[in-house]
Amino acid sequence: MELNNQGISRREFLKTSGGVALFIGISGLLPHMISCKNNKEVQKILEKHELTAWVKISEDGQVTIYNPAAEMGQGSMTSLPAIFAEEMDADWSMVNVEFSPQESDIYGSDKWSASNKVMLTAGSMITYGYYSIMRQAGAQARYILMHSAAEHWQVPIGDLSTAPGEVINEKDNKRIGYGDLVPYLTMPVSLPEFSEAELKDPKNYRFIGVDRPRVDIPEKVAGTAKFAIDIQLPDMLYGVLERGTIHGASPTLHNESEILGLKGILKLVPFDYGIGIIAETLEQALAAKKLLNITWGETTASGFNSQDCYEAYDKIASGKSAGKVITNEGDIENALKSASKAFSIDYKNDYVYHAQMEPLNVVAQVGADGKSAEVWVGSQQGFDSKLGIPDYLGIPAESVKINLQYLGGGFGRRSMTDFVLEGTGLAREVAPRPVKLIWTREDDVSYGAYRPLTLQRLRASADASGKITGFSHCIVGDGGHLVASGIGIDYYDIPNKYAEWREVSEGIRLKHWRSVGHGPNKFAIECMVDEIATHFKQDPADLRRNLLAKSPRALATLEKAISMSDWYSSLPENRSKGIAFLERSGTLSTGVCEISVDRSTGKISVHHFWSASDAGIIIQPDNVKAQMEGGILMGIGSVLKEQITIVDGQVQQSNFNDYEIMRMADIPDSVETALIESREPPRGVGESGTPLVACAIANAFLKLTGKTLRHLPFTPERVLNALNS
């Protein structure tokens, strides 16, 4: 179908059978291709973004591929364009990568919701979410190039093939580079939707499964990579907010005129939960922030103590009223009653904080009439690709432009928009001057949004041989999916399974934290498995082999981890190994760690960590390994050190002095990652390493000492208590 739109000259639009369309607009010499589901959207986008596209080709052969995902270190800037380049048969040396515009109708993935395309970098979903889209769009781009060459040469398209960056006529070996085809680009009457068989044969892959150096690394090493905090705009002002150390507390400011009298202070902006300051310079804003005299109101969190609440949670777990049932297979109560041996064990985890290295910040600019806005931000995007700004300002979505920058770490924190709206709110007050809002590290810690604190009561039944017959999991905590993710044990062959969530509400800000509920839940589940194994004097790996007997892909990761870690070998004194299996983001993983314990200080050291994962098709193997390494190191730090505590509603930590994260002195000697070969669709790996750690360490500790660690983090004090118990 050809679209003749008066506003779009010399452009043709083609709709394909599968609802994905490819557009090539020829303005001057540059062709642009975009994928879109309906004509109106395409017209709208074209009017606004002349260069919007999946790919641009210029006459010199340069190919620009758009990355629709955020880049927060997980490698999307390389892996997604590599999938596209594979099917396009691009010459990688001629490829540049840019962030796509934040327009979800065009660049969204339907994997979050079948009815609504979404741009969201979270849940380790982007490779899975864009794999098909990038392959199809890349193949269609190649088809258009081949079609154009066929027209140009007046030969059947069937005679043509491609080599990297060029179309070849196989009959006469004539060649033409993609850039040289630009003046001859024509659109086919219809554009095929390629089936699996029509896509590239994996044996010819040059990108998928083949390491390419990450495209963002050279500028990150040169110091030239732009994070939002690095953005400088003409006439830019600076903003900071003072927020309460009790989440949600409302401020009463007592010295407004004094603050406004300070040099460089332009405006004070009240928020429900804080006071904003706009100043000419950052140092003026920060100095004024320290001088604010504020009293804070009462909130839900007032009076809350994060170490005392477990007593109440214990009562809730023991109460008769069931919470939200998540899993109920077989008859758990009957299994427990008729068990040869029944277990009931509580596990706990304190709050943890994201600690992304770039504190939250945004540069925002609102139009003089208040009817438009533009922001520069490191964001994990969201179900609203305009980050809530249209609603906040009461303006249409198309009046908001989001300029996505590199993220100095996300880990879930940057899928919130609180800081984006704060910056927008400040910018509105001084429109049209742009404002750079910076959270200090202290702001970032104390007004964080933490992984929820929970108490988990696990019960299990076993027959006389030690076979687990029933497994029950009750979580008491705040945050819905944040506490419930990872509670499933689908891969374990246990006839009676039950899981539920009992809600509490403490008024503490909560958010997804790398691997979400999987961290605490897999800790509890996998420790419980080892406690059962220990009771029956079974080897924990052997017990898991039985549990995974009906899940061959899962079992393969277990066998690989056993062999690579030399699981059954003996170890020097004061060393032991612990094992754990889990699924996260569709990836199956088994991890093994080797630890030692200093019995006088209570310090646990992790010496080696091995993991084996089945993550489906691997796009960039070394990048997957980097994600596993990073996830495991972050896991080790969080498990051994990290803890947010709250006393009388007040967050007790403020910076890296009292919220310690892993430092280089504590790294293991080795972290080894094995990837199981698979032709299944690619799944997520960014969060697969982290949740392996707590259970693997606790299980190694149990083997080494005969004592249990059931409360995260395993601080030296808690370790000493366990040793002395």
Next chain:
Amino acid sequence: MAAYSLNINNKIFQVDVEEDTSLLWVLREHLGLTGTKYGCGIALCGSCTVHVDGNPMRACAMPVNGLDKNQKITTIEGLSENGDHPVQEAWIEAQAPQCGYCQSGQIMQAVALLGENPNPTKQEIKAYMNGNLCRCGTYLRILKAIELAAGKIAAKT
């Protein structure tokens, strides 16, 4: 406000700022040298590491009025013309960065280490780099990159 003259990357810069403004804000917000990063503001994360007369220093904890105009400040932007210092090349070879935010500081600290100790042991690397935090967990690759860089520098001299 007061005027200061600073020697940064072998160029003289004039700034007019409040006396106690940190070198970090001067570099980033007044001079636009944004390769040096803000991470904690209390010299605990190393993201703002620069060289002052060759020594690794935390720019966030250095008030501008404490600097002498003869002191030579080097930032990541001044480390090499094209990002091709042997340490930077080693960083690329090891594919060390993930989010990348801490890496300017890591690289500046590593360059200082290799200046003092061209052939450090693993333990020496860990001890010298212990003040530089990386939340993405790239420490193993940073360690590898420093070992690679030591080899590259030795090969050149």
